[in-house]
Amino acid sequence: MKNRLRVITFILMVLAVAAASDLSLVQGDSVGKNVPREDRWGIYALDLATEEISLIYSSPMKISGLQLNGKGDTFVFSQAFGDASGQEEICSIRSDGENVRRLTNNTLMDTYPCWSPDGKKIAFLSFRDTLDIYVMNQDGSEVTLLYDSGSHDGDIHWAGETIVFTRDNRIWMMNQDGTGARPVTDPPRAGEWGKAVLPFGDYDPRLSPDGKRIVFERLVDDETRHGNYNLYCISIDSSSEQALTSTGYTQGMATWSHDGSRIAYVVTAVGEKGVYRIYMMNADGTDQSDVTPEYFPEAFLCHAGWFSPDDTVFFFVGEWWEGESAWGIGLTVAGLLLLLIMRTHLAR
Numbered sequence: 001m002k003n004r005l006r007v008i009t010f011i012l013m014v015l016a017v018a019a020a021s022d023l024s025l026v027q028g029d030s031v032g033k034n035v036p037r038e039d040r041w042g043i044y045a046l047d048l049a050t051e052e053i054s055l056i057y058s059s060p061m062k063i064s065g066l067q068l069n070g071k072g073d074t075f076v077f078s079q080a081f082g083d084a085s086g087q088e089e090i091c092s093i094r095s096d097g098e099n100v101r102r103l104t105n106n107t108l109m110d111t112y113p114c115w116s117p118d119g120k121k122i123a124f125l126s127f128r129d130t131l132d133i134y135v136m137n138q139d140g141s142e143v144t145l146l147y148d149s150g151s152h153d154g155d156i157h158w159a160g161e162t163i164v165f166t167r168d169n170r171i172w173m174m175n176q177d178g179t180g181a182r183p184v185t186d187p188p189r190a191g192e193w194g195k196a197v198l199p200f201g202d203y204d205p206r207l208s209p210d211g212k213r214i215v216f217e218r219l220v221d222d223e224t225r226h227g228n229y230n231l232y233c234i235s236i237d238s239s240s241e242q243a244l245t246s247t248g249y250t251q252g253m254a255t256w257s258h259d260g261s262r263i264a265y266v267v268t269a270v271g272e273k274g275v276y277r278i279y280m281m282n283a284d285g286t287d288q289s290d291v292t293p294e295y296f297p298e299a300f301l302c303h304a305g306w307f308s309p310d311d312t313v314f315f316f317v318g319e320w321w322e323g324e325s326a327w328g329i330g331l332t333v334a335g336l337l338l339l340l341i342m343r344t345h346l347a348r
Contacts, residue, residue, distance in 0.1 A: 033295045037320060043075065043093070044318045046278075048311075051293040056097040056315070063317050064088075064303065065112045068095065069119040072309040074138075076103075076122055077317075078111040090124050090140070103140030110134075114158050116176070123156055123163065133165065133178070146178040159207035162236070164214055169201025171216050173236060184238050187218055194222035202232070204252050208283075209260045212236060215244070217252035217265075226250040226269045231285075244285030251279070253304035257311045264291075264314060266304050276301035278316065 033051070035044075038058035043066060045054045057063075062080040069076070073095050078088045081102075088111045090103045104110040109127040116123065116135075123135045123146065131152040136143040147153060147165075155166035164173045167183075169190040174181035189200035198219060205216040214236060217229040228248035234241040245251070250269035257264070264280045267290075277292040291314075292302060305316025 033293070035296055035300050035318070040320050040322065042318045043077070043097075044316055045308075046293070046314045046316065048291065048314055051295075053293070056095070057093050057100065062088075062319075065114075066304065066306055066315060066317050067114050068306045068308070068315060069115045070117060070309070071119060074119070075306075075315070076113040076115060078113060078124075082107075086127065090122065090136075092122075092138070101140070103136070104143070112154065112156060114156055116158055117160060123158055125154055125156065133163070147174065147181065149181070155204045157206045159209070160211040162207060162211060164205040164207055166201075166203050166205065169199055169203075171202045171205045171214060171234070173205075173214075184214060184236065185216070185232075185234060185241070195225065196222035196227035197225055198227050204254065206254055206256055207236075208256050209258055215254045215256065215263055217254065220248055223248075224250065224269065224272055226272075231263070231265060233283075233285075242285070244281065245288065247288075249275075255304070255306055256283075257307050258309055259311055262311070264305065264307065266302060266316075274301075276303070276319075278302050278305070278314065 035053055036055040038055065039060040041061065041063040042058040043056040043063065045056055059079060063077055065078045067076050074092055075095060076092045079091050081087055081089050086109045087107055088109050089105060090110050090113045091101060092103055093100045111125050113122050113124040120138055121135055122138060123133060125131055126134045131154055132145060133147040133153050133156055134143055135146045149167050153165055153167050157164050161176045162173055163176055164171060170183050170187065171185040172181055172183050185202045187202045192200045200219045202216050202218045205214045207214055212235060213233055215231060215233050218232050219227045220230050221228045227250060229251050230246060230248060231244040231254055232241060233244055249267045251265055251267040254263050254265040261283055262280055263283055264278060267275050267277055267279050269275055277290050279288060280291050281288040299321045301319040301321055303317040303319060305314055307314055
């Protein structure tokens with residue numbers, strides 16, 4: 001319990017630093033279009049061709065870790081509950097916004113869920129003694145520990161028979177039964193602390209649809225308190241590492257399109273300026289562009305998301321920033337502000 005409190009305290013410190021950043025977004029022409037709003041947080045659908053947006057689900061509590069199953073009919077995500085610091089639960093909802101279900105129910109942090117390829121299982125992170133990888137049935141039954149390295153593990157993604165994750169500030173992969181864990185990347189200065197609020201290293205891996213490549217973000221310098229990241233791609237055999245971006249923005253949580261041709265990601269800061277906009281690029285890093293509609297208002301923050309099965313719609317978590325509650329501004333994107341910290345050895 002003492003270790004857990006130390007981690008939660010540090011998380012709150014990170015949030016305070018992030019909240020102090022200058023939030024400056026582009027305000028575009030809103031004539032004829034607007035972003036629907038109910039509560040502070042929501043799951044949104046953006047039509048990439050028409051730039052029309054619709055609200056699927058809304059909550060006053062924080063939503064993160066959104067992922068759509070292979071059939072395209074059910075989302076899984078984590079949501080904050082209660083007043084306990086760090087309490088999150090795994091939830092699901094149909095893609096039409098109906099049948100919201102709370103799949104875990106405890107006082108722990110259960111977060112960062114991802115679907116198995118067949119949609120029958122959900123892997124997720126649970127912070128008990130350490131942050132470890134668990135798996136359960138799609139209805140929340142039969143919760144089982146899948147992998148525990150002895151320290152904090154995070155940032156999971158499941159494709160084919162492989163699960164990729166972050167451990168010791170590096171990208172790792174293992175078999176879907178939790179065996180055969182091995183490191184894939186070996187970034188320079190991994191685990192070294194600088195002036196940024198997180199240590200140097202690689203984070204948030206996502207397997208390509210064919211299971212042959214992994215996209216991830218790497219902290220490349222600490223010129224800003226948020227940290228400067230670039231997106232990289234590497235083959236699962238640890239060969240052919242390639243930098244996809246060179247901007248050094250605070251960016252990450254990349255997502256592959258289902259046809260494998262595009263990668264979506266979120267830029268949350270440029271220098272010290274908060275941005276929170278959706279970007280896309282080709283899988284080889286070319287044609288990087290901000291695809292966030294210009295009519296999105298200044299106070300609407302875009303967090304990480306997921307493509308529809310036909311790649312025509314991008315689903316994402318939206319947050320309405322409340323100026324009187326600066327704690328709501330995340331460090332980077334949903335998932336980074338909590339999970340990357342807890343896999344370090346601060347709680348040991």
